[in-house]
Amino acid sequence: MRTPLRQPRIAIIGAGMSGICLGALLTDAGIEDFTLYEKASSAGGTWRENSYPGIACDVPSRFYQYTFARNPDWSRPMAPGAEINAYFAKVARDTGVHDRIQYGAEVARIDWVDGRWSVTTTAGASAAYDFVISATGILHHPRYPDLDGLDTFAGPAFHSARWDHAVPLEGRRIGVIGTGSTGAQIVTDLAGSSAELVVFQRTPHWVMQMRNPEFSRLTRWLHRRFPRYDALTYHGSRLFIESFSSALLRPGLARRFGQWLIRRQLRRIEDPTLRARLTPDFEPMCRRLIISTGYYDAVQRDDVRVVTEAIDQVEPTGVRTADGVLHECDVLVLATGFDSHAYLRPAAMTGPGGLTLDDAWADGPRAYRTIAVPGFPNFFMFMGPNSPVGNYSLVAIAEAQASAMLAWIERWRRREVDTVAPTTEATDAFYRDVDAAMPATVWATGCTSWYVGQGGRVELFPWAPKRFRSMLAAIDDDAFETTTPA
Numbered sequence: 284m285r286t287p288l289r290q291p292r293i294a295i296i297g298a299g300m301s302g303i304c305l306g307a308l309l310t311d312a313g314i315e316d317f318t319l320y321e322k323a324s325s326a327g328g329t330w331r332e333n334s335y336p337g338i339a340c341d342v343p344s345r346f347y348q349y350t351f352a353r354n355p356d357w358s359r360p361m362a363p364g365a366e367i368n369a370y371f372a373k374v375a376r377d378t379g380v381h382d383r384i385q386y387g388a389e390v391a392r393i394d395w396v397d398g399r400w401s402v403t404t405t406a407g408a409s410a411a412y413d414f415v416i417s418a419t420g421i422l423h424h425p426r427y428p429d430l431d432g433l434d435t436f437a438g439p440a441f442h443s444a445r446w447d448h449a450v451p452l453e454g455r456r457i458g459v460i461g462t463g464s465t466g467a468q469i470v471t472d473l474a475g476s477s478a479e480l481v482v483f484q485r486t487p488h489w490v491m492q493m494r495n496p497e498f499s500r501l502t503r504w505l506h507r508r509f510p511r512y513d514a515l516t517y518h519g520s521r522l523f524i525e526s527f528s529s530a531l532l533r534p535g536l537a538r539r540f541g542q543w544l545i546r547r548q549l550r551r552i553e554d555p556t557l558r559a560r561l562t563p564d565f566e567p568m569c570r571r572l573i574i575s576t577g578y579y580d581a582v583q584r585d586d587v588r589v590v591t592e593a594i595d596q597v598e599p600t601g602v603r604t605a606d607g608v609l610h611e612c613d614v615l616v617l618a619t620g621f622d623s624h625a626y627l628r629p630a631a632m633t634g635p636g637g638l639t640l641d642d643a644w645a646d647g648p649r650a651y652r653t654i655a656v657p658g659f660p661n662f663f664m665f666m667g668p669n670s671p672v673g674n675y676s677l678v679a680i681a682e683a684q685a686s687a688m689l690a691w692i693e694r695w696r697r698r699e700v701d702t703v704a705p706t707t708e709a710t711d712a713f714y715r716d717v718d719a720a721m722p723a724t725v726w727a728t729g730c731t732s733w734y735v736g737q738g739g740r741v742e743l744f745p746w747a748p749k750r751f752r753s754m755l756a757a758i759d760d761d762a763f764e765t766t767t768p769a
């Protein structure tokens with residue numbers, strides 16, 4: 284007689300795209316006893332938190348979705364943020380994951396107690412689990428600029444991820460600090476509706492401008508009517524992005540050609556002086572490429588002014604730059620990015636023997652093949668250090684990581700393992716390979732960005748996305764220390 288499968292208790296921290304992905308796969312595998320801890324009052328992660336004007340996916344939506352829940356009804360090649368948020372909420376409902384989410388439950392601590400994880404919320408509630416999965420997102424903690432006088436600004440000032448929709452924008456002078464992917468989307472959307480848009484650019488970024496027209500009714504019908512065609516377009520988009528990312532990753536003719544195409548985009552700027560001010564001094568793709576539907580058009584409008592002088596200080600009526608000019612603004616938008624190196628923190632994690640995650644990561648965050656940390660058994664993470672987060676689809680990354688986690692959870696169910704954690708040796712060997720491969724990548728060609736962490740270490744995947752999928756699909760037993768049930 285076959286031994287019945289064990290039912291694990293699993294805590295997933297975060298009910299964003301990654302948490303919902305794992306929850307759906309667990310449900311499909313017949314694993315019911317899991318809880319998603321969500322500090323907010325609704326799911327969706329980054330797509331719930333970011334509601335700024337112009338928010339849209341800059342990865343094709345056909346590829347920015349789960350393979351197990353494809354949406355034939357995307358309105359555009361790159362769908363608006365609200366539509367993406369609604370998609371994840373629908374998947375959570377359709378798969379039953381929604382019923383497993385505890386809202387308003389922020390995790391404060393995770394401690395290894397008597398061979399299991401104890402998860403404690405900020406409200407003091409604790410529960411024990413066999414596995415803990417971090418699905419806290421990578422661009423989650425807003426980074427506020429350290430600008431003198433910011434708190435003296437008399438008008439509304441808010442971070443792009445904390446958009447205050449009660450503030451009227453029409454006919455007002457709006458200052459936007461930051462010109463990354465977020466700033467570019469905001470500026471493209473607001474141009475023309477405000478009295479003046481003042482764009483404070485510290486560093487120019489490379490921009491690829493492309494159209495994003497609505498899909499026709501016929502196209503949507505074709506996707507609904509022919510699921511195979513729909514699947515084909517998923518893989519077509521995947522192949523396009525993978526070829527593009529792989530070509531630009533390493534030196535060679537393909538990279539030079541791709542970079543030439545990106546550089547040519549600057550020809551859209553007619554005024555040579557403005558073009559020079561918008562020309563980056565680093566290689567295209569070293570930072571995340573901005574995909575925009577109209578940034579270069581927006582900055583050439585009469586009602587949009589790009590300021591490239593350094594900001595000296597913020598004053599009650601505006602922003603004063605180093606040349607002494609005061610740029611008067613009624614509203615200030617801080618599109619200044621996120622702390623992408625926090626991972627699970629500020630939640631505190633203590634493993635067996637009192638080892639804390641902060642101690643384990645004293646020299647910078649490291650994870651075996653992006654998902655597991657030596658010394659922390661039955662703990663896996665989404666979008667961990669060195670995940671291929673560049674211009675790739677985070678949904679595809681999450682699915683690959685979720686499958687690898689699920690493979691270990693299934694072994695636990697079959698009683699083949701009780702605890703599992705990667706060895707230090709395997710993790711060191713993984714990082715020797717990462718460190719050897721990184722210098723040849725486009726990420727390491729001399730620029731700063733949110734890709735770069737402690738000690739100048741690039742926290743991205745230094746190989747092609749295809750290798751990421753095969754690497755996670757083939758996890759090597761020798762790389763893990765396991766115990767078996769008594």
Ligand code: N01
Binds near residue numbers: 465468620
């Ligand atoms: O943040 P960023 P983001 N004074 O860090 C500037 C994803 N995303 O929110 O370049 C003046 O890229 C900073 O200047 P500099 C995507 O992965 C996805 O725009 O550091 N300026 C920079 O210009 C993206 O990469 C979508 O010199 C200051 C900007 O703020 C990631 O989110 C859409 C400053 C920050 O750029 C982050 O993008 C949007 C200061 N003190 C975003 N501090 C999709 O569509 C910072 N800056 C999927």
